[in-house]
Amino acid sequence: MSKGLPKRSEDYSLWYNELVKRADLAENSAVRGCMVIKPYGYAIWEKMQATLDEMFKDTGHSNAYFPLFIPKSYLSKEADHVEGFAKECAVVTHYRLKNDENGNGVVVDPDAKLEEELIVRPTSETVIWNSYKNWIQSYRDLPLLINQWANVVRWEMRTRLFLRTAEFLWQEGHTAHATRQEAIDETVQMMNVYATFAEEYLALPVLKGVKTESERFAGAEDTYCIEALMQDGKALQAGTSHFLGQNFAKAFDVKFANKEGGAMEYVWGTSWGVSTRLMGALIMAHSDDNGLVLPPKLAPFQVVIVPIFRSEEQLAEISEVANKIKADLKKFGISVKYDDRDTHKPGWKFAEYELKGTPVRIAIGPKDLENGTVEVARRDLLEKNVMPMDDDFAQNISVLLDNIQDTIYQKALKYREEHSFKADSYDEFKKIISSEAGGFVYAHWDGTAETEEKIKNETKATIRCIPIDQVEEEGKCVYSGAPSKGRVVFAKAY
Amino acid sequence: MSKGLPKRSEDYSLWYNELVKRADLAENSAVRGCMVIKPYGYAIWEKMQATLDEMFKDTGHSNAYFPLFIPKSYLSKEADHVEGFAKECAVVTHYRLKNDENGNGVVVDPDAKLEEELIVRPTSETVIWNSYKNWIQSYRDLPLLINQWANVVRWEMRTRLFLRTAEFLWQEGHTAHATRQEAIDETVQMMNVYATFAEEYLALPVLKGVKTESERFAGAEDTYCIEALMQDGKALQAGTSHFLGQNFAKAFDVKFANKEGGAMEYVWGTSWGVSTRLMGALIMAHSDDNGLVLPPKLAPFQVVIVPIFRSEEQLAEISEVANKIKADLKKFGISVKYDDRDTHKPGWKFAEYELKGTPVRIAIGPKDLENGTVEVARRDLLEKNVMPMDDDFAQNISVLLDNIQDTIYQKALKYREEHSFKADSYDEFKKIISSEAGGFVYAHWDGTAETEEKIKNETKATIRCIPIDQVEEEGKCVYSGAPSKGRVVFAKAY
Numbered sequence: 001m002s003k004g005l006p007k008r009s010e011d012y013s014l015w016y017n018e019l020v021k022r023a024d025l026a027e028n029s030a031v032r033g034c035m036v037i038k039p040y041g042y043a044i045w046e047k048m049q050a051t052l053d054e055m056f057k058d059t060g061h062s063n064a065y066f067p068l069f070i071p072k073s074y075l076s077k078e079a080d081h082v083e084g085f086a087k088e089c090a091v092v093t094h095y096r097l098k099n100d101e102n103g104n105g106v107v108v109d110p111d112a113k114l115e116e117e118l119i120v121r122p123t124s125e126t127v128i129w130n131s132y133k134n135w136i137q138s139y140r141d142l143p144l145l146i147n148q149w150a151n152v153v154r155w156e157m158r159t160r161l162f163l164r165t166a167e168f169l170w171q172e173g174h175t176a177h178a179t180r181q182e183a184i185d186e187t188v189q190m191m192n193v194y195a196t197f198a199e200e201y202l203a204l205p206v207l208k209g210v211k212t213e214s215e216r217f218a219g220a221e222d223t224y225c226i227e228a229l230m231q232d233g234k235a236l237q238a239g240t241s242h243f244l245g246q247n248f249a250k251a252f253d254v255k256f257a258n259k260e261g262g263a264m265e266y267v268w269g270t271s272w273g274v275s276t277r278l279m280g281a282l283i284m285a286h287s288d289d290n291g292l293v294l295p296p297k298l299a300p301f302q303v304v305i306v307p308i309f310r311s312e313e314q315l316a317e318i319s320e321v322a323n324k325i326k327a328d329l330k331k332f333g334i335s336v337k338y339d340d341r342d343t344h345k346p347g348w349k350f351a352e353y354e355l356k357g358t359p360v361r362i363a364i365g366p367k368d369l370e371n372g373t374v375e376v377a378r379r380d381l382l383e384k385n386v387m388p389m390d391d392d393f394a395q396n397i398s399v400l401l402d403n404i405q406d407t408i409y410q411k412a413l414k415y416r417e418e419h420s421f422k423a424d425s426y427d428e429f430k431k432i433i434s435s436e437a438g439g440f441v442y443a444h445w446d447g448t449a450e451t452e453e454k455i456k457n458e459t460k461a462t463i464r465c466i467p468i469d470q471v472e473e474e475g476k477c478v479y480s481g482a483p484s485k486g487r488v489v490f491a492k493a494y
Numbered sequence: 495m496s497k498g499l500p501k502r503s504e505d506y507s508l509w510y511n512e513l514v515k516r517a518d519l520a521e522n523s524a525v526r527g528c529m530v531i532k533p534y535g536y537a538i539w540e541k542m543q544a545t546l547d548e549m550f551k552d553t554g555h556s557n558a559y560f561p562l563f564i565p566k567s568y569l570s571k572e573a574d575h576v577e578g579f580a581k582e583c584a585v586v587t588h589y590r591l592k593n594d595e596n597g598n599g600v601v602v603d604p605d606a607k608l609e610e611e612l613i614v615r616p617t618s619e620t621v622i623w624n625s626y627k628n629w630i631q632s633y634r635d636l637p638l639l640i641n642q643w644a645n646v647v648r649w650e651m652r653t654r655l656f657l658r659t660a661e662f663l664w665q666e667g668h669t670a671h672a673t674r675q676e677a678i679d680e681t682v683q684m685m686n687v688y689a690t691f692a693e694e695y696l697a698l699p700v701l702k703g704v705k706t707e708s709e710r711f712a713g714a715e716d717t718y719c720i721e722a723l724m725q726d727g728k729a730l731q732a733g734t735s736h737f738l739g740q741n742f743a744k745a746f747d748v749k750f751a752n753k754e755g756g757a758m759e760y761v762w763g764t765s766w767g768v769s770t771r772l773m774g775a776l777i778m779a780h781s782d783d784n785g786l787v788l789p790p791k792l793a794p795f796q797v798v799i800v801p802i803f804r805s806e807e808q809l810a811e812i813s814e815v816a817n818k819i820k821a822d823l824k825k826f827g828i829s830v831k832y833d834d835r836d837t838h839k840p841g842w843k844f845a846e847y848e849l850k851g852t853p854v855r856i857a858i859g860p861k862d863l864e865n866g867t868v869e870v871a872r873r874d875l876l877e878k879n880v881m882p883m884d885d886d887f888a889q890n891i892s893v894l895l896d897n898i899q900d901t902i903y904q905k906a907l908k909y910r911e912e913h914s915f916k917a918d919s920y921d922e923f924k925k926i927i928s929s930e931a932g933g934f935v936y937a938h939w940d941g942t943a944e945t946e947e948k949i950k951n952e953t954k955a956t957i958r959c960i961p962i963d964q965v966e967e968e969g970k971c972v973y974s975g976a977p978s979k980g981r982v983v984f985a986k987a988y
């Protein structure tokens with residue numbers, strides 16, 4: 001129940017952790033860093049998956065599935081990649097257990113040691129490009145536009161539900177192209193797909209931009225990203241799209257005979273992904289001290305109907321109306337749960353659906369039956385209204401849901417605008433970054449990794465991105481005073 | 495291309511392997527026993543998933559996600575389970591790699607040894623029941639009806655694409671109930687869901703039955719299954735549903751306060767699953783020496799349109815008609831691919847779609863335009879017809895697809911009926927089982943594991959199931975002569 005949910009203003013981090021657990025979204029498992037995604041949380045993830053999957057298919061991609069295990073030697077084939085990924089990962093060394101001779105359960109069979117260790121994929125570029133070598137011979141085989149929905153593992157010492165877990169679920173797109181420009185276009189297209197998804201479904205405004213060299217994906221020539229601002233003023237990277245150049249093609253020797261005469265050229269690659277981290281973004285961006293606030297487009301059910309009754313007869317009469325409403329709303333594509341359990345009181349149910357972020361709650365009592373009305377409450381603004389049960393009712397609820405989706409987005413946008421600042425001196429920069437409100441800071445930077453690192457060490461702020469709509473503007477780096485031609489975006493980040 | 499596809503009659507096993515690869519369904523990866531499911535194969539699997547997922551939800555189940563890794567000690571908690579599953583599995587012993595001091599890529603960091611080894615899940619009963627312990631307190635929390643779509647790993651020495659792979663994709667349902675009867679009803683319900691899916695979508699007739707004790711799932715009180723017959727006369731277990739009794743509840747101490755006074759009782763459990771093995775069943779049951787034969791309900795696209803043209807103008811005229819057909823068919827929910835590539839000739843395309851099992855091929859040439867007709871070919875019977883392009887065309891194609899779905903099913907049913915035999919002596923039994931045609935053999939059995947094992951050792955035949963519609967009939971065990979009250983089904987199996 002929402003009673004006792006910590007307040008955001010008092011302990012944002014504890015509020016988040018408690019909310020994730022109490023709203024039945026996820027919980028920690030007995031395996032360090034691995035989470036259990038509970039049915040209510042998974043239902044939201046399924047809606048994200050279905051929407052993204054359709055967007056990927058609409059842009060010409062197909063799904064496939066590649067192995068969970070990667071031979072250890074593969075990781076070393078692309079020099080930057082191994083630096084970024086070969087470190088904290090789960091290593092399979094044996095393939096058999098046997099009964100302990102002393103009767104203490106099972107032990108690893110030392111005779112079943114693998115010749116080469118296998119790595120549980122932290123990402124699949126290597127194993128996929130190893131397949132692409134056999135799939136691509138000619139320009140006719142290009143572009144190759146493939147996506148995979150999968151679990152990946154990156155050993156993490158400090159984990160947080162959805163935001164950073166050892167195992168997480170994601171999709172990873174891996175495409176191959178005949179030309180540099182086509183690969184760059186694909187990279188940008190997928191960043192835009194992610195941005196559209198974030199804004200239209202998660203109701204989350206995002207900045208689109210390019211990462212600096214030091215924040216780039218290991219093995220990429222350029223990493224494009226979308227960055228969102230959470231309610232504690234910290235940034236969250238919500239999706240990345242990488243232009244891989246010919247790096248993986250060269251590492252795995254993937255060439256194609258070109259159209260003009262059949263000369264062999266290296267293929268150009270991209271990869272792009274979003275993960276269950278989006279669940280963390282969704283929760284942190286919109287929820288309040290009463291619980292989750294879900295955008296209607298991602299809510300497992302958009303409307304809940306709660307009957308208020310004292311007798312079986314009353315419940316029967318209310319149920320007749322409730323079932324009619326449910327059927328009417330269904331015709332408008334609205335998902336409805338009718339909670340007629342007699343094991344819980346209406347007040348308990350109200351708090352429960354508030355905690356779980358159900359966008360619209362309809363309460364029906366005996367007086368409503370007399371008056372031909374119902375009470376309609378919207379979760380985002382916590383407002384109640386009495387609405388007539390007339391012919392326009394379903395249409396009105398449909399409009400209300402659209403309004404809620406938009407209101408949540410506008411609120412997040414307003415928050416971001418109020419927490420976006422320009423800093424023209426390092427003092428000003430530090431003051432904003434160290435303030436409790438946090439936010440995005442637009443500042444000039446001299447373009448060097450040295451300055452970037454010093455700022456990070458001194459303030460914990462990182463460059464979230466060089467915005468793709470960066471305004472050309474002469475300026476001086478807030479740290480070094482060296483010349484700069486445009487502002488980049490700094491923030492503390494998840 | 496289908497040219498050179500081995501004949502089933504000459505080498506069924508080679509025919510299968512080659513078909514899987516040439517039809518672009520799957521291939522072996524560099525990791526022993528792990529397959530790559532290619533886009534065309536995965537598109538079929540996605541259709542299976544979508545259909546099953548809806549059937550699971552219609553029967554009240556929700557999806558969730560549990561960790562990939564299982565602490566080694568969990569496997570030992572249920573005595574039978576550890577015997578069945580703790581042997582051939584992938585063991586994670588370390589969580590970090592480091593650069594080799596001699597410059598040879600990366601090596602396992604000996605300092606990063608896990609205190610307790612983690613097992614890559616071969617199935618998830620243990621880790622799920624460990625969660626259920628916290629989720630279930632009272633009868634109000636029951637039934638708990640959860641499904642998971644996941645990858646699992648069982649180390650196998652001899653692997654075959656889709657049929658037996660080290661890593662495979664599956665769904666695993668795990669439910670918890672207040673009473674024994676409710677759990678048994680759930681187990682039977684899910685077997686029936688699988689049977690309905692197999693018959694209506696895979697076009698595959700299946701026997702429903704119960705496994706003998708020696709073929710039972712490790713940790714179950716009863717294993718229900720569906721068994722199908724492949725074209726080489728071998729049986730394939732296509733899905734299993736297990737009644738777990740209170741075994742896992744006791745192993746993980748999962749109790750609930752009952753409705754009558756709140757006394758604490760152990761929960762009753764079930765688990766049930768189907769896997770990418772169904773892909774193997776689909777391929778082996780229906781395909782022929784020309785390639786794949788796909789039931790329309792699972793084909794990635796149901797109709798392909800191939801234009802036959804000599805000039806750009808001809809192609810333009812044909813495309814106008816083709817696109818109209820495509821739009822008309824879409825209105826009937828029919829998925830269509832229009833292959834207007836000029837890089838491949840019509841003959842090549844015909845062979846390609848035959849190999850890939852596209853249920854209906856429509857060819858349109860200049861003469862068809864003059865006559866207002868098209869050529870329609872059905873893959874299952876390899877028959878061609880000229881059809882008028884009139885107002886009923888889309889409707890006629892829709893009827894044709896239904897007819898193909900049914901024809902494929904009836905053919906498989908006829909095959910099974912012709913390969914189902916009764917054996918009343920061990921000589922007769924051995925003669926049928928050792929014959930090239932193979933098939934299901936209905937025979938009396940004395941009910942002992944000893945006899946079952948002797949028959950298996952002598953003939954390679956196993957008891958596929960005790961049919962749920964077993965006819966009561968006095969008889970004598972074909973092996974021991976001991977009395978029996980009904981026939982069980984024997985076969986060689988995958």
Ligand SMILES: [Zn+2]
Nearest residue numbers: 209225464465
């Ligand atoms: Zn960015």
Ligand SMILES: [Zn+2]
Nearest residue numbers: 703719958959
């Ligand atoms: Zn059976």
